[in-house]
Amino acid sequence: MPELSMGIVSEPAWKKQNLFVEVIKRLSLNKSAMAGMIIFIFVLLIAIFGDMLAPQDYAAINPSEANQFPSSEHWFGTDNMGRDLLSRVLSGCKWSVLIGVGAQLIACGGGIILGCVSGFFGGKTDQLIMRLCDIVQAIPGVLLNITLAGILGRGIPNTILALGLSGITGGTRLMRSSIMAVRKNEYLEAASAINCSNFRIITRHALPNAFAPMIVSFTMSIGSGIIGASALTYLGLGVQAPNPEWGALVTAGRNYLISAPYMTIIPGLCIMLVVLSLNLFGDGLRDALDPKLKK
Secondary structure, three states: OOOEEOOEEOOOHHHOOOHHHHHHHHHHOOHHHHHHHHHHHHHHHHHHHHHHHOOOOOOOOOHHHOOOOOOOOOOOOEOOOOOEHHHHHHHHHHHHHHHHHHHHHHHHHHHHHHHHHHHHHOHHHHHHHHHHHHHHHOOOHHHHHHHHHHHHOOOHHHHHHHHHHHOHHHHHHHHHHHHHHHOOOHHHHHHHHOOOOHHHHHHHHHHHHHOHHHHHHHHHHHHHHHHHHHHHHHOOOOOOOOOOOHHHHHHHOHHHOOOOOHHHHHHHHHHHHHHHHHHHHHHHHHHHHOHHHOO
16 A cells, blocks of 8 residues: 555655666566677686787797697687787787777766756857867868877877777767756756856756766767777877887788788687677667667
8 A cells, every 4th residue: 555645645666766777677588788788898808818818928939830720729719929929919908998988988977068068058168179170070080090190109098098098079969968858857957056066057957967978978989999099000190119009010910911810810700799899888888778768
């Protein structure tokens, strides 16, 4: 029996559904999303424990075993300096994941701040931010990445920063549209009526209700960050040898596509697998968070 309080029938507690639990339930019904999540969790475990799992030192040079095809001794073969490719792939996983996640943290962090300011205040502030985004987005993405990487220099931190800065405008537009969708809701007007500060309204009321698209964008864009880092490395502007980041491994094997194609194919397949898993998981997460699909 529902409880009676001051003549009002209160809603039974079992009817109150937790949004997080509901999203997890919906996500668990999507087989492709779950497969993508499992694969990426496996990749994260490799990123954490890759150095421990590597059968050899990834930097150990043995010229007498150079360019050996995959075998029982070297499962992924060896590179042109005789280094075990399996060890280099396992050790390089953490750098690829770090670049992808780090770049998206910068992109989404900057996008959330600028998008909230633009969408909430509107007016001249919105016009200024959007025109700046128009200018930046008028530059082709690859060219912008190359320019930023050329200015900042080579190395993993600079690669992360270059990819992150180039992605801020996309995050800004996405966050702005989400904030504008909830800006006129009654709970925001009520918060304003009781003299809540703009900062509190944005952080406590507007942002939590407009954050779902950014979660999906963050998940699906990690793969883009890994691909972007690989492209910069291929052009000589990203991660440099002897670091075994996957893009660097692809670049190192480009001169041996005929004699030792596995040097490029194996790390390339690793990149493809991570990007595919994130896209599958991101698609499922988007469907789980979409209120139009709620039954």
